[in-house]
Amino acid sequence: MSNDDQYGGGAGGGYGEVGGTGQTRTRLPDAPADPYGPTRRTPRTSRSLITVVGVVVLLIAAIAFANSAPDTKSDPASDKPPTDSSTAATGTDPVTAKSAGIPKGFAHDEQGAQSAAANFAVALGSDGMFNTSRRGAIVQAVYAPDVAAARQSDLDRIYTDAQFLSRIGLDPAGKAPKGLTFISRTNPVGTKVEKYSADTATVSVWYSALFGLAGEGSKSPVTESWYTNTFELRWIGNDWHITDFTQKDGPAPVGQDQRAATAEEMAAAVSQFGGLTYAR
Template sequence: MSPGDGNDDDLYGGTGQTRTRLPDGGQGDVYGGAARRPARSSSRSLITVVGVVVLLIAAIAFANRGDSSSNDADAKKPDTSPTAPTGTKPVTSGFAHDKQGAQSAAANYAVALVSADILKPDRRTEIVRQLFVPDKVAGLEAKFDKAYSTDFLSRLGLDTNGNAPAGQTYVSRTVPVGTKTTAYSDGTATAEVWCTGAFGTAGESTKNPVTNDWFTMTLKLRWTDGDWKVESFSQKDGPSPVNGDNKISSADEIAKAVEQYGGFTYAR
Protein backbone atom coordinates (compact mmCIF):
# COMPACT_ATOMS: atom_id res chain seq x y z
CA MET A 1 0.00 0.00 0.00
CA SER A 2 1.04 3.61 -0.40
CA PRO A 3 -0.25 7.15 0.03
CA GLY A 4 -1.81 6.85 -3.36
CA ASP A 5 -3.92 3.96 -2.08
CA GLY A 6 -5.71 6.17 0.44
CA ASN A 7 -4.58 4.40 3.62
CA ASP A 8 -2.99 6.59 6.28
CA ASP A 9 -1.32 3.57 7.85
CA ASP A 10 0.90 3.20 4.79
CA LEU A 11 2.58 6.46 5.63
CA TYR A 12 3.72 5.30 9.01
CA GLY A 13 4.01 1.53 9.30
CA GLY A 14 5.57 -1.46 7.67
CA THR A 15 8.81 -3.30 7.29
CA GLY A 16 10.81 -1.50 4.70
CA GLN A 17 10.60 0.41 1.51
CA THR A 18 8.08 -1.29 -0.55
CA ARG A 19 5.70 0.42 1.64
CA THR A 20 5.52 4.15 1.43
CA ARG A 21 5.42 5.61 4.82
CA LEU A 22 6.59 8.40 7.01
CA PRO A 23 8.44 8.24 10.30
CA ASP A 24 7.11 7.15 13.60
CA GLY A 25 8.42 9.50 16.25
CA GLY A 26 8.78 6.59 18.64
CA GLN A 27 11.37 4.83 16.52
CA GLY A 28 15.03 5.55 16.88
CA ASP A 29 18.23 4.77 15.07
CA VAL A 30 21.98 5.03 15.46
CA TYR A 31 21.94 8.54 14.05
CA GLY A 32 20.08 10.16 16.91
CA GLY A 33 16.55 9.25 15.91
CA ALA A 34 16.42 11.18 12.63
CA ALA A 35 15.66 9.38 9.45
CA ARG A 36 17.92 9.23 6.45
CA ARG A 37 15.28 9.56 3.77
CA PRO A 38 12.30 11.86 4.00
CA ALA A 39 9.69 9.37 3.06
CA ARG A 40 10.06 5.96 4.51
CA SER A 41 10.45 4.37 7.85
CA SER A 42 11.84 0.93 8.55
CA SER A 43 13.37 -1.03 11.37
CA ARG A 44 16.21 1.45 11.03
CA SER A 45 13.77 4.32 11.30
CA LEU A 46 14.41 5.77 7.86
CA ILE A 47 12.08 8.64 7.14
CA THR A 48 11.10 8.88 3.53
CA VAL A 49 7.80 8.91 1.86
CA VAL A 50 9.23 8.21 -0.12
CA GLY A 51 9.63 11.30 0.30
CA VAL A 52 10.76 10.65 -0.62
CA VAL A 53 7.94 11.80 -2.37
CA VAL A 54 11.50 12.71 -1.81
CA LEU A 55 11.61 12.19 -5.17
CA LEU A 56 11.73 13.56 -4.27
CA ILE A 57 9.63 15.83 -9.08
CA ALA A 58 12.57 15.83 -10.79
CA ALA A 59 13.05 19.30 -9.54
CA ILE A 60 14.94 18.96 -6.29
CA ALA A 61 15.64 22.10 -4.32
CA PHE A 62 18.37 21.44 -1.87
CA ALA A 63 19.39 23.81 0.90
CA ASN A 64 22.92 24.54 -0.19
CA ARG A 65 25.56 26.41 1.71
CA GLY A 66 27.78 28.80 -0.17
CA ASP A 67 31.53 28.81 0.33
CA SER A 68 33.65 31.61 -1.05
CA SER A 69 37.01 30.03 -0.29
CA SER A 70 39.07 28.78 -3.21
CA ASN A 71 42.63 27.85 -4.01
CA ASP A 72 42.37 30.06 -7.05
CA ALA A 73 41.35 33.61 -6.33
CA ASP A 74 40.08 33.98 -9.89
CA ALA A 75 38.17 30.72 -9.91
CA LYS A 76 34.49 31.14 -10.69
CA LYS A 77 31.94 29.32 -8.59
CA PRO A 78 30.39 26.63 -10.80
CA ASP A 79 26.92 27.22 -12.18
CA THR A 80 24.59 24.57 -10.81
CA SER A 81 20.92 23.87 -10.38
CA PRO A 82 19.09 21.24 -8.35
CA THR A 83 18.36 19.16 -11.43
CA ALA A 84 21.12 19.70 -13.96
CA PRO A 85 24.76 20.88 -13.83
CA THR A 86 24.10 23.01 -16.92
CA GLY A 87 21.34 24.93 -15.20
CA THR A 88 18.91 23.78 -17.89
CA LYS A 89 16.07 21.73 -16.46
CA PRO A 90 15.74 18.36 -18.21
CA VAL A 91 12.46 17.21 -19.70
CA THR A 92 10.42 15.51 -16.98
CA SER A 93 7.14 14.94 -18.78
CA GLY A 94 5.84 13.68 -22.09
CA PHE A 95 7.17 10.13 -21.72
CA ALA A 96 6.66 7.62 -24.52
CA HIS A 97 3.51 5.52 -24.46
CA ASP A 98 5.33 2.20 -24.16
CA LYS A 99 7.24 0.10 -21.62
CA GLN A 100 10.42 2.12 -22.03
CA GLY A 101 8.52 5.36 -21.50
CA ALA A 102 6.94 3.96 -18.35
CA GLN A 103 10.38 3.03 -17.00
CA SER A 104 11.74 6.48 -17.82
CA ALA A 105 8.80 8.10 -16.04
CA ALA A 106 9.22 5.85 -13.01
CA ALA A 107 12.95 6.65 -12.73
CA ASN A 108 12.32 10.38 -12.94
CA TYR A 109 9.48 10.24 -10.46
CA ALA A 110 11.51 8.16 -8.00
CA VAL A 111 14.12 10.92 -7.91
CA ALA A 112 11.44 13.51 -7.20
CA LEU A 113 9.60 11.46 -4.59
CA VAL A 114 12.69 11.01 -2.44
CA SER A 115 14.11 14.51 -2.80
CA ALA A 116 14.59 17.25 -0.25
CA ASP A 117 11.87 19.21 -2.05
CA ILE A 118 9.14 17.02 -0.66
CA LEU A 119 9.81 18.56 2.74
CA LYS A 120 9.18 22.07 1.44
CA PRO A 121 5.45 22.93 1.55
CA ASP A 122 5.38 24.97 -1.66
CA ARG A 123 7.46 22.51 -3.66
CA ARG A 124 5.58 19.53 -2.25
CA THR A 125 2.30 20.84 -3.66
CA GLU A 126 3.91 21.29 -7.05
CA ILE A 127 5.42 17.80 -6.97
CA VAL A 128 2.19 16.06 -6.08
CA ARG A 129 0.18 17.92 -8.70
CA GLN A 130 2.74 17.24 -11.42
CA LEU A 131 3.41 13.57 -10.73
CA PHE A 132 0.08 12.06 -9.68
CA VAL A 133 -3.15 11.32 -11.49
CA PRO A 134 -5.69 14.10 -10.81
CA ASP A 135 -8.06 11.98 -8.70
CA LYS A 136 -5.26 11.21 -6.21
CA VAL A 137 -3.92 14.73 -5.76
CA ALA A 138 -6.24 16.15 -3.09
CA GLY A 139 -5.95 13.13 -0.80
CA LEU A 140 -2.16 12.94 -1.14
CA GLU A 141 -1.67 16.65 -0.50
CA ALA A 142 -3.51 16.28 2.80
CA LYS A 143 -1.58 13.13 3.76
CA PHE A 144 1.80 14.62 2.95
CA ASP A 145 1.04 17.84 4.80
CA LYS A 146 0.07 15.79 7.84
CA ALA A 147 3.11 13.54 7.54
CA TYR A 148 5.61 16.36 7.08
CA SER A 149 4.34 18.31 10.05
CA THR A 150 6.24 20.99 11.93
CA ASP A 151 7.08 18.42 14.58
CA PHE A 152 8.44 15.99 11.99
CA LEU A 153 10.58 18.66 10.34
CA SER A 154 11.87 19.70 13.75
CA ARG A 155 13.02 16.15 14.45
CA LEU A 156 15.02 16.32 11.23
CA GLY A 157 16.53 19.61 12.38
CA LEU A 158 14.65 21.62 9.71
CA ASP A 159 12.45 24.70 10.00
CA THR A 160 8.80 24.88 8.96
CA ASN A 161 9.85 25.53 5.35
CA GLY A 162 12.03 22.43 5.23
CA ASN A 163 15.32 24.31 5.41
CA ALA A 164 18.37 23.33 7.44
CA PRO A 165 19.91 25.76 9.97
CA ALA A 166 22.66 28.12 8.87
CA GLY A 167 25.89 26.23 8.41
CA GLN A 168 24.14 22.93 7.63
CA THR A 169 22.92 21.35 4.39
CA TYR A 170 20.05 18.90 4.18
CA VAL A 171 20.71 16.21 1.58
CA SER A 172 18.25 13.84 -0.07
CA ARG A 173 19.46 12.67 -3.46
CA THR A 174 18.29 9.50 -5.12
CA VAL A 175 20.11 7.73 -7.93
CA PRO A 176 18.22 5.14 -9.99
CA VAL A 177 20.47 2.14 -10.70
CA GLY A 178 18.05 0.19 -12.86
CA THR A 179 14.40 -0.16 -13.85
CA LYS A 180 12.01 -2.86 -15.05
CA THR A 181 8.31 -3.17 -15.82
CA THR A 182 6.48 -5.93 -14.00
CA ALA A 183 3.09 -5.27 -15.59
CA TYR A 184 2.03 -3.35 -18.69
CA SER A 185 -1.09 -2.57 -20.69
CA ASP A 186 -2.10 0.28 -22.96
CA GLY A 187 -3.43 2.33 -20.04
CA THR A 188 -1.49 1.16 -17.01
CA ALA A 189 2.00 0.02 -16.05
CA THR A 190 3.87 -1.08 -12.97
CA ALA A 191 7.57 -0.26 -12.86
CA GLU A 192 10.23 -1.00 -10.26
CA VAL A 193 13.21 1.31 -9.77
CA TRP A 194 16.30 0.06 -7.93
CA CYS A 195 17.88 3.07 -6.23
CA THR A 196 20.73 4.24 -4.08
CA GLY A 197 21.34 7.69 -2.69
CA ALA A 198 22.66 10.04 -0.03
CA PHE A 199 20.39 11.16 2.80
CA GLY A 200 20.87 13.23 5.94
CA THR A 201 22.17 16.59 7.15
CA ALA A 202 25.73 17.75 6.56
CA GLY A 203 27.01 19.91 9.37
CA GLU A 204 29.29 19.78 12.40
CA SER A 205 26.50 19.58 14.96
CA THR A 206 24.11 17.33 13.03
CA LYS A 207 22.44 14.39 14.72
CA ASN A 208 21.45 12.97 11.33
CA PRO A 209 24.70 12.60 9.31
CA VAL A 210 24.55 11.93 5.60
CA THR A 211 24.51 8.20 4.90
CA ASN A 212 24.05 5.95 1.88
CA ASP A 213 21.07 3.66 1.39
CA TRP A 214 19.72 1.15 -1.15
CA PHE A 215 16.04 0.58 -1.83
CA THR A 216 13.55 -0.36 -4.53
CA MET A 217 10.53 1.75 -5.42
CA THR A 218 7.45 0.31 -7.09
CA LEU A 219 5.31 2.80 -8.99
CA LYS A 220 1.91 2.04 -10.44
CA LEU A 221 1.40 4.34 -13.40
CA ARG A 222 -1.66 5.34 -15.41
CA TRP A 223 -1.67 6.85 -18.90
CA THR A 224 -3.43 10.18 -18.34
CA ASP A 225 -3.72 13.21 -20.63
CA GLY A 226 -0.92 12.00 -22.89
CA ASP A 227 1.60 11.11 -20.20
CA TRP A 228 2.41 8.56 -17.51
CA LYS A 229 1.26 9.67 -14.05
CA VAL A 230 1.61 7.98 -10.67
CA GLU A 231 -1.43 6.24 -9.22
CA SER A 232 0.37 4.80 -6.19
CA PHE A 233 3.88 3.96 -5.05
CA SER A 234 5.71 2.01 -2.37
CA GLN A 235 9.24 1.15 -1.21
CA LYS A 236 11.25 -1.70 0.19
CA ASP A 237 14.85 -2.10 1.33
CA GLY A 238 17.60 -3.35 -0.97
CA PRO A 239 19.01 -5.09 -2.83
CA SER A 240 22.05 -3.78 -0.95
CA PRO A 241 25.67 -4.60 -1.90
CA VAL A 242 28.47 -4.97 0.61
CA ASN A 243 29.76 -1.56 1.66
CA GLY A 244 33.12 -0.69 0.16
CA ASP A 245 36.13 0.36 2.20
CA ASN A 246 35.63 4.03 1.37
CA LYS A 247 37.13 6.94 3.24
CA ILE A 248 34.36 8.87 4.95
CA SER A 249 34.20 12.51 3.86
CA SER A 250 33.75 15.40 6.25
CA ALA A 251 30.42 17.19 6.58
CA ASP A 252 31.94 20.20 4.84
CA GLU A 253 33.01 18.09 1.86
CA ILE A 254 29.50 16.65 1.55
CA ALA A 255 27.91 20.10 1.75
CA LYS A 256 30.24 21.43 -0.94
CA ALA A 257 29.52 18.44 -3.18
CA VAL A 258 25.78 19.09 -2.92
CA GLU A 259 26.38 22.71 -3.86
CA GLN A 260 28.81 22.07 -6.70
CA TYR A 261 27.23 19.04 -8.34
CA GLY A 262 23.70 19.44 -9.62
CA GLY A 263 21.39 16.49 -9.22
CA PHE A 264 20.03 14.58 -12.22
CA THR A 265 16.79 13.34 -13.61
CA TYR A 266 16.93 10.21 -15.68
CA ALA A 267 15.72 8.69 -18.91
CA ARG A 268 16.00 5.12 -20.12
Protein backbone atom coordinates in the same frame (compact mmCIF):
# COMPACT_ATOMS: atom_id res chain seq x y z
CA MET B 1 -2.16 5.60 12.13
CA SER B 2 0.10 7.23 14.71
CA ASN B 3 3.09 9.36 13.82
CA ASP B 4 5.44 6.69 15.13
CA ASP B 5 3.78 4.10 12.89
CA GLN B 6 3.91 6.44 9.93
CA TYR B 7 7.54 7.39 10.39
CA GLY B 8 8.86 4.07 11.60
CA GLY B 9 9.15 4.74 15.31
CA GLY B 10 11.63 6.71 17.38
CA ALA B 11 14.62 8.82 16.46
CA GLY B 12 16.28 7.84 13.24
CA GLY B 13 13.10 6.24 11.86
CA GLY B 14 11.54 6.90 8.49
CA TYR B 15 8.85 9.10 7.10
CA GLY B 16 5.87 7.76 5.17
CA GLU B 17 5.07 8.40 1.54
CA VAL B 18 1.39 7.51 1.70
CA GLY B 19 -0.05 5.53 -1.19
CA GLY B 20 -3.62 4.76 -2.12
CA THR B 21 -3.87 2.05 0.49
CA GLY B 22 -1.99 3.91 3.21
CA GLN B 23 0.59 1.13 3.36
CA THR B 24 3.38 2.81 1.46
CA ARG B 25 6.37 3.73 3.62
CA THR B 26 9.41 5.80 2.80
CA ARG B 27 12.02 5.06 5.42
CA LEU B 28 14.98 7.23 6.21
CA PRO B 29 18.29 5.68 7.27
CA ASP B 30 19.45 5.47 10.86
CA ALA B 31 22.50 7.62 11.56
CA PRO B 32 25.61 5.65 12.55
CA ALA B 33 27.41 6.50 15.75
CA ASP B 34 30.42 8.00 14.02
CA PRO B 35 29.89 8.17 10.22
CA TYR B 36 32.84 10.46 9.63
CA GLY B 37 35.25 8.53 11.82
CA PRO B 38 38.03 6.33 10.45
CA THR B 39 37.17 2.86 9.21
CA ARG B 40 38.81 0.02 11.09
CA ARG B 41 41.01 -2.08 8.85
CA THR B 42 42.07 -5.64 9.42
CA PRO B 43 45.85 -6.06 9.16
CA ARG B 44 46.89 -7.94 6.02
CA THR B 45 49.01 -11.05 6.36
CA SER B 46 52.00 -11.77 4.18
CA ARG B 47 50.01 -14.42 2.37
CA SER B 48 47.29 -11.95 1.40
CA LEU B 49 49.96 -9.54 0.19
CA ILE B 50 51.42 -12.23 -2.07
CA THR B 51 47.94 -12.96 -3.42
CA VAL B 52 47.30 -9.29 -4.22
CA VAL B 53 50.66 -8.99 -6.00
CA GLY B 54 49.87 -12.11 -8.03
CA VAL B 55 46.49 -10.73 -9.11
CA VAL B 56 48.06 -7.42 -10.17
CA VAL B 57 50.67 -9.26 -12.26
CA LEU B 58 47.94 -11.29 -13.99
CA LEU B 59 45.93 -8.14 -14.73
CA ILE B 60 48.96 -6.40 -16.24
CA ALA B 61 49.66 -9.44 -18.42
CA ALA B 62 46.05 -9.58 -19.59
CA ILE B 63 46.01 -5.87 -20.47
CA ALA B 64 49.29 -6.20 -22.38
CA PHE B 65 47.92 -9.16 -24.34
CA ALA B 66 44.72 -7.29 -25.22
CA ASN B 67 46.66 -4.24 -26.41
CA SER B 68 48.91 -6.36 -28.59
CA ALA B 69 45.99 -7.82 -30.56
CA PRO B 70 45.71 -6.53 -34.15
CA ASP B 71 43.03 -3.98 -34.97
CA THR B 72 39.98 -5.40 -36.70
CA LYS B 73 37.14 -3.69 -38.53
CA SER B 74 33.83 -3.66 -36.75
CA ASP B 75 31.13 -6.01 -37.93
CA PRO B 76 28.23 -4.03 -39.43
CA ALA B 77 25.83 -6.33 -37.60
CA SER B 78 27.23 -5.11 -34.27
CA ASP B 79 26.08 -1.55 -35.03
CA LYS B 80 22.43 -2.44 -34.38
CA PRO B 81 20.64 -0.47 -31.62
CA PRO B 82 20.86 -2.10 -28.16
CA THR B 83 18.04 -4.36 -27.06
CA ASP B 84 15.41 -3.10 -24.63
CA SER B 85 16.64 -4.87 -21.49
CA SER B 86 16.84 -3.85 -17.86
CA THR B 87 20.38 -2.54 -18.28
CA ALA B 88 20.85 -1.47 -21.92
CA ALA B 89 19.84 1.98 -23.15
CA THR B 90 17.15 2.12 -25.84
CA GLY B 91 18.72 4.94 -27.81
CA THR B 92 15.51 6.97 -27.55
CA ASP B 93 16.15 10.66 -26.88
CA PRO B 94 15.19 11.79 -23.35
CA VAL B 95 12.26 14.13 -22.92
CA THR B 96 12.93 17.86 -23.19
CA ALA B 97 9.78 19.33 -21.59
CA LYS B 98 9.32 19.83 -17.85
CA SER B 99 6.51 20.52 -15.41
CA ALA B 100 7.47 22.04 -12.04
CA GLY B 101 11.06 21.16 -12.92
CA ILE B 102 10.15 17.49 -13.45
CA PRO B 103 10.57 15.89 -16.89
CA LYS B 104 7.30 15.20 -18.73
CA GLY B 105 6.11 13.99 -22.11
CA PHE B 106 7.38 10.41 -21.74
CA ALA B 107 6.93 7.89 -24.54
CA HIS B 108 3.75 5.81 -24.56
CA ASP B 109 5.62 2.51 -24.29
CA GLU B 110 7.61 0.45 -21.78
CA GLN B 111 10.68 2.64 -22.18
CA GLY B 112 8.64 5.75 -21.42
CA ALA B 113 7.07 4.15 -18.36
CA GLN B 114 10.51 3.28 -16.99
CA SER B 115 11.80 6.79 -17.62
CA ALA B 116 8.76 8.27 -15.90
CA ALA B 117 9.09 6.01 -12.85
CA ALA B 118 12.80 6.83 -12.41
CA ASN B 119 12.17 10.58 -12.62
CA PHE B 120 9.18 10.35 -10.28
CA ALA B 121 11.34 8.54 -7.71
CA VAL B 122 13.85 11.40 -7.88
CA ALA B 123 11.15 14.06 -7.43
CA LEU B 124 9.42 12.34 -4.50
CA GLY B 125 12.75 11.76 -2.75
CA SER B 126 14.04 15.31 -3.19
CA ASP B 127 14.44 18.06 -0.61
CA GLY B 128 11.66 19.90 -2.46
CA MET B 129 9.17 17.71 -0.63
CA PHE B 130 10.03 19.63 2.55
CA ASN B 131 8.96 22.96 1.01
CA THR B 132 5.22 23.64 0.99
CA SER B 133 4.91 25.25 -2.45
CA ARG B 134 7.43 22.97 -4.08
CA ARG B 135 5.73 19.89 -2.61
CA GLY B 136 2.40 20.93 -4.07
CA ALA B 137 3.92 21.39 -7.52
CA ILE B 138 5.59 17.96 -7.37
CA VAL B 139 2.39 16.20 -6.35
CA GLN B 140 0.38 17.83 -9.13
CA ALA B 141 3.06 16.93 -11.68
CA VAL B 142 3.58 13.25 -10.85
CA TYR B 143 0.25 11.96 -9.51
CA ALA B 144 -2.89 11.17 -11.50
CA PRO B 145 -5.48 13.97 -11.17
CA ASP B 146 -8.02 11.73 -9.41
CA VAL B 147 -5.60 10.86 -6.57
CA ALA B 148 -3.48 14.04 -6.37
CA ALA B 149 -5.74 15.83 -3.88
CA ALA B 150 -5.75 12.93 -1.43
CA ARG B 151 -1.99 12.48 -1.73
CA GLN B 152 -1.46 16.21 -1.22
CA SER B 153 -3.36 16.10 2.06
CA ASP B 154 -1.47 13.04 3.30
CA LEU B 155 1.93 14.46 2.36
CA ASP B 156 1.22 17.89 3.88
CA ARG B 157 0.37 16.20 7.16
CA ILE B 158 3.63 14.22 7.11
CA TYR B 159 6.03 16.95 6.01
CA THR B 160 4.66 19.58 8.40
CA ASP B 161 4.74 17.37 11.47
CA ALA B 162 6.86 19.32 13.97
CA GLN B 163 8.06 16.20 15.79
CA PHE B 164 9.21 14.58 12.56
CA LEU B 165 11.00 17.72 11.36
CA SER B 166 12.70 18.19 14.71
CA ARG B 167 13.88 14.60 14.71
CA ILE B 168 15.73 15.05 11.42
CA GLY B 169 17.16 18.44 12.46
CA LEU B 170 14.88 20.85 10.55
CA ASP B 171 12.85 23.78 11.84
CA PRO B 172 9.01 23.87 11.60
CA ALA B 173 9.29 25.37 8.10
CA GLY B 174 11.43 22.45 6.90
CA LYS B 175 14.65 24.47 6.78
CA ALA B 176 18.11 23.46 7.96
CA PRO B 177 19.87 25.34 10.78
CA LYS B 178 22.23 28.12 9.75
CA GLY B 179 25.56 26.79 8.49
CA LEU B 180 24.16 23.34 7.61
CA THR B 181 22.99 21.95 4.25
CA PHE B 182 19.96 19.65 4.14
CA ILE B 183 20.43 16.78 1.68
CA SER B 184 17.70 14.48 0.39
CA ARG B 185 18.53 12.94 -2.97
CA THR B 186 17.43 9.79 -4.80
CA ASN B 187 19.84 8.16 -7.26
CA PRO B 188 18.18 5.51 -9.48
CA VAL B 189 20.40 2.54 -10.37
CA GLY B 190 17.99 0.60 -12.59
CA THR B 191 14.36 0.04 -13.57
CA LYS B 192 12.26 -3.03 -14.33
CA VAL B 193 8.83 -3.41 -15.94
CA GLU B 194 6.71 -5.72 -13.80
CA LYS B 195 3.51 -5.41 -15.87
CA TYR B 196 2.55 -3.44 -18.96
CA SER B 197 -0.60 -2.79 -20.98
CA ALA B 198 -1.71 -0.04 -23.34
CA ASP B 199 -2.64 2.44 -20.61
CA THR B 200 -1.21 1.03 -17.36
CA ALA B 201 2.22 -0.06 -16.19
CA THR B 202 3.87 -1.38 -13.05
CA VAL B 203 7.53 -0.36 -12.85
CA SER B 204 10.09 -1.00 -10.10
CA VAL B 205 12.95 1.45 -9.49
CA TRP B 206 16.03 0.37 -7.54
CA TYR B 207 17.91 3.33 -6.06
CA SER B 208 20.26 4.63 -3.41
CA ALA B 209 19.28 7.56 -1.23
CA LEU B 210 21.35 10.25 0.49
CA PHE B 211 19.74 11.88 3.51
CA GLY B 212 20.89 14.11 6.36
CA LEU B 213 22.46 17.43 7.32
CA ALA B 214 25.94 18.26 6.05
CA GLY B 215 28.10 20.78 7.82
CA GLU B 216 30.20 21.35 10.92
CA GLY B 217 28.45 20.18 14.07
CA SER B 218 25.68 18.23 12.31
CA LYS B 219 23.88 15.79 14.60
CA SER B 220 22.22 14.06 11.61
CA PRO B 221 25.11 13.46 9.18
CA VAL B 222 24.40 12.36 5.61
CA THR B 223 23.96 8.60 5.26
CA GLU B 224 23.29 6.27 2.32
CA SER B 225 20.51 3.69 2.11
CA TRP B 226 19.01 1.48 -0.60
CA TYR B 227 15.38 0.90 -1.58
CA THR B 228 13.14 -0.37 -4.35
CA ASN B 229 9.95 1.55 -5.19
CA THR B 230 7.27 -0.13 -7.29
CA PHE B 231 5.07 2.42 -9.08
CA GLU B 232 1.57 1.88 -10.43
CA LEU B 233 1.33 4.14 -13.49
CA ARG B 234 -1.56 5.16 -15.73
CA TRP B 235 -1.48 6.88 -19.13
CA ILE B 236 -3.50 10.11 -18.73
CA GLY B 237 -3.45 13.23 -20.89
CA ASN B 238 -0.59 12.02 -23.10
CA ASP B 239 1.74 11.21 -20.22
CA TRP B 240 2.37 8.72 -17.42
CA HIS B 241 1.17 9.49 -13.88
CA ILE B 242 1.35 7.71 -10.52
CA THR B 243 -1.78 6.14 -9.06
CA ASP B 244 0.04 4.44 -6.16
CA PHE B 245 3.39 3.00 -5.13
CA THR B 246 4.98 0.76 -2.53
CA GLN B 247 8.50 0.59 -1.15
CA LYS B 248 10.79 -2.06 0.26
CA ASP B 249 14.33 -2.06 1.61
CA GLY B 250 17.31 -2.97 -0.59
CA PRO B 251 18.84 -4.78 -2.21
CA ALA B 252 21.78 -3.12 -0.49
CA PRO B 253 25.38 -3.85 -1.62
CA VAL B 254 28.27 -4.51 0.74
CA GLY B 255 29.90 -1.23 1.73
CA GLN B 256 33.29 -0.47 0.20
CA ASP B 257 36.26 0.06 2.49
CA GLN B 258 36.49 3.79 1.80
CA ARG B 259 37.09 6.85 3.91
CA ALA B 260 33.84 8.63 4.68
CA ALA B 261 33.70 12.19 3.35
CA THR B 262 33.90 15.03 5.82
CA ALA B 263 30.80 17.13 6.42
CA GLU B 264 32.31 19.96 4.35
CA GLU B 265 33.19 17.63 1.44
CA MET B 266 29.68 16.19 1.38
CA ALA B 267 28.01 19.61 1.41
CA ALA B 268 30.28 20.80 -1.40
CA ALA B 269 29.65 17.70 -3.51
CA VAL B 270 25.87 17.99 -3.32
CA SER B 271 25.92 21.69 -4.19
CA GLN B 272 28.39 21.24 -7.06
CA PHE B 273 26.95 18.09 -8.67
CA GLY B 274 23.46 18.61 -10.05
CA GLY B 275 20.76 15.98 -10.49
CA LEU B 276 20.05 14.07 -13.70
CA THR B 277 17.12 13.51 -16.05
CA TYR B 278 16.64 9.75 -16.37
CA ALA B 279 15.69 8.04 -19.61
CA ARG B 280 15.90 4.44 -20.82
